[in-house]
Amino acid sequence: MRKLSITFLILGICLAFPLASHARPVAALEALEILRKGFAETDDFTAEITQEKQLSIMKRVMKTQGIVRFKKPDLFMMEIKPPYASRLLLRDNIIEQSAGDGKGPKNRIILPPEQSLKQWFDKLAAPVTKLPEGVSLKADKTASVYTLQITPIKRGQVRDLLISFHNDGTIRRIVINEQNGDRSTLSFRKFKRNTGLTERDMLL
Amino acid sequence: MHIFKLIMILVLTALLASCATQRAPVLNFKPDAVIETLSAGISMSMQTAEHGMAGNGYLVYRRPDQVHMILLSPFGTTLFQAYILGSKITLVYPAQGVAYAGQIDQLPDTAGTQGWRLMRWVMDADPVKTTVADGTFERASPAVGRETITVQNGLITEKSAPGGNQVYYGDYAVVGGVPLAALIEMRNSKDERIRLKIQEPEVNLPLDNAVMTPRLEGLRILPLSELEQK
Numbered sequence: 001m002r003k004l005s006i007t008f009l010i011l012g013i014c015l016a017f018p019l020a021s022h023a024r025p026v027a028a029l030e031a032l033e034i035l036r037k038g039f040a041e042t043d044d045f046t047a048e049i050t051q052e053k054q055l056s057i058m059k060r061v062m063k064t065q066g067i068v069r070f071k072k073p074d075l076f077m078m079e080i081k082p083p084y085a086s087r088l089l090l091r092d093n094i095i096e097q098s099a100g101d102g103k104g105p106k107n108r109i110i111l112p113p114e115q116s117l118k119q120w121f122d123k124l125a126a127p128v129t130k131l132p133e134g135v136s137l138k139a140d141k142t143a144s145v146y147t148l149q150i151t152p153i154k155r156g157q158v159r160d161l162l163i164s165f166h167n168d169g170t171i172r173r174i175v176i177n178e179q180n181g182d183r184s185t186l187s188f189r190k191f192k193r194n195t196g197l198t199e200r201d202m203l204l
Numbered sequence: 205m206h207i208f209k210l211i212m213i214l215v216l217t218a219l220l221a222s223c224a225t226q227r228a229p230v231l232n233f234k235p236d237a238v239i240e241t242l243s244a245g246i247s248m249s250m251q252t253a254e255h256g257m258a259g260n261g262y263l264v265y266r267r268p269d270q271v272h273m274i275l276l277s278p279f280g281t282t283l284f285q286a287y288i289l290g291s292k293i294t295l296v297y298p299a300q301g302v303a304y305a306g307q308i309d310q311l312p313d314t315a316g317t318q319g320w321r322l323m324r325w326v327m328d329a330d331p332v333k334t335t336v337a338d339g340t341f342e343r344a345s346p347a348v349g350r351e352t353i354t355v356q357n358g359l360i361t362e363k364s365a366p367g368g369n370q371v372y373y374g375d376y377a378v379v380g381g382v383p384l385a386a387l388i389e390m391r392n393s394k395d396e397r398i399r400l401k402i403q404e405p406e407v408n409l410p411l412d413n414a415v416m417t418p419r420l421e422g423l424r425i426l427p428l429s430e431l432e433q434k
Binding site for chain 1: 243245247248249256257258259260262264274276278279280281282298299301401403404406412414415419421422
């Protein structure tokens with residue numbers, strides 16, 4: 001009986017291992033170019049998101065759910081559902097934000113022109129031929145999913161950023177690790193691209 | 205037709221009146237129940253003459269005068285943290301790599317910072333031990349000297365302090381046997397407003413001291429007076 005159990009255990013391990021997917025390192029430039037190409041071929045997208053914030057000093061995790069919408073050349077919207085309802089609209093370099101039902105005061109932040117959304121997406125029009133400066137990049141691939149790790153060289157608030165995405169550039173998950181040990185995870189579901197979003201879909 | 209219009213006006217008047225004077229509910233709680241600790245998610249919005257701000261975050265409170273508030277960016281990173289420990293305050297801005305620290309009474313008179321001076325007063329909203337369930341009273345306050353409170357069903361719904369500061373409490377519910385106002389709105393004489401909506405509260409659970417200790421590794425520490433240039 002004991003021999004039979006050991007045989008089953010070994011057989012189980014042998015069967016399990018070929019099925020397991022291994023992360024294999026890939027060139028960061030290759031991963032970056034796949035991500036860029038995915039965005040370059042996208043005029044708009046919508047996705048459901050789940051955001052989880054884990055503070056290093058607390059056990060509780062704040063979990064919020066909502067949707068994101070993007071429309072070229074310069075519109076991005078994020079809507080978080082209750083109980084933490086909030087809405088954010090980025091129009092090129094102007095962020096507008098409101099909490100609750102949207103009837104309260106709106107926060108308006110104007111970003112420097114070099115940080116405008118259109119500038120970023122103009123940059124994505126051309127293939128990536130060299131790695132960006134100021135950050136170190138590592139990438140791996142598990143089955144059809146790439147994971148790109150971006151680590152700022154200069155110490156700042158963000159320790160590193162992990163972006164997981166499919167072969168076609170569809171983003172699955174973004175993890176932001178902060179220097180203080182806090183972690184924020186954004187998971188994307190029902191990612192739909194080129195659905196024909198209009199300006200009316202992007203109202204705050 | 206005139207009767208129809210009259211009925212409509214009466215209905216609208218009744219609806220508007222009920223919005224304006226939403227009463228505190230009758231809650232079943234122990235008369236001596238107080239909040240010793242509170243840990244909760246928050247949605248906050250702030251409106252001053254110069255700017256507005258809105259966001260989600262966390263609030264941790266330990267009686268009588270310890271507060272740790274965290275505001276998050278839309279993508280979940282930490283935008284801002286405030287620690288109040290007795291008379292000391294530390295305001296942390298991780299993205300800029302700076303923290304401002306000092307005594308609460310050293311806070312400059314810039315918009316948006318004055319609310320912190322009132323935090324202890326705002327958090328002090330225990331049920332009132334009085335035989336009269338409703339009314340407006342004046343009483344001593346450890347935080348501001350004297351205050352005027354409005355009470356409904358034994359719960360504080362409004363307080364005002366010298367200098368024109370007011371705070372309103374609403375959306376009361378009993379959490380862990382203690383009445384808790386899930387909606388707090390502060391207003392000052394300049395009509396600057398801070399609205400705090402408390403979500404998923406945990407009341408009177410033990411808190412680790414580390415939660416109330418500012419984490420300042422790698423940050424530049426500046427005096428509160430530097431906030432004026434910010």
